[in-house]
Amino acid sequence: MTDLTPLEGQARALIELCIARGLKIATAESCTGGLIAGVLTEISGSSAVVDRGFVTYSNEAKTEMIGVSAELIQRVGAVSQEVALAMAAGALAKSGADLAVAVTGIAGPTGGSPDKPVGLVHFGVMRRGSSAQHAVHVFADRDRSGVRFATVAEALKLLAEAAEG
Structure with missing residues (x-):
């Protein structure tokens, strides 16, 4: 299991930034299985910011829950720039x-x-x-928990950048 406690400071700063700017967040997660939403909701007051999280682990969930085209997934694969962008757009929609x-x-x-x-x-x-x-990273030489932890940390960073933008 991934211990997300070290990310709580980063999550707290993001929650505070979004509260100050009146912004709400949605997540669409495949490889993290809800960990991004999980670390955000560890923070008291996160209900003012976290709207919802979609755990779209399967291709069917990506299509049914957030409207990612099954044809797109079949053509480029679930792990791709195009699908990540479609997932973000679908989560907002x-x-x-x-x-x-x-x-x-x-x-x-x-x-x-x-x-x-x-x-x-x-x-x-x-x-x-x-x-x-879009951003892409290869978190090499890490075990499964390490990849997931690094993914959550990067997602929080990218959300903070978008909130400031």
Whole structure:
């Protein structure tokens, strides 16, 4: 299990920033399975900021819950820039949030390939009224918990940047 306690300071700062700016957050999570929303909701007062979290671990969940095209997933794969961006857009469309972060990746230890290695994570971040932004990281030489922890930390950072933007 991933201990997210070290991320609580980062989550607290994000919650405070969003409260000050009147922003709400939605998450769309695949490889983190709800950990981003989990660390945010560890913070007292997070209900003023966290609108909802979508755990879209399966391809079907991505399609049914947040409207990611099944054809897109089939064409480019769930772990891709295009799907991460569609997940972020879908999370905003299906919520009352102002900001959304989406993550899709390969936490391992199995499931990797030469083109999509274990530790590969695509991020989509979107602020309502703006275009989605993409980031990609390969969190190499980490176990499953390490990949998930690093993904949550990066997602919080990207959300803070979007909130300030």
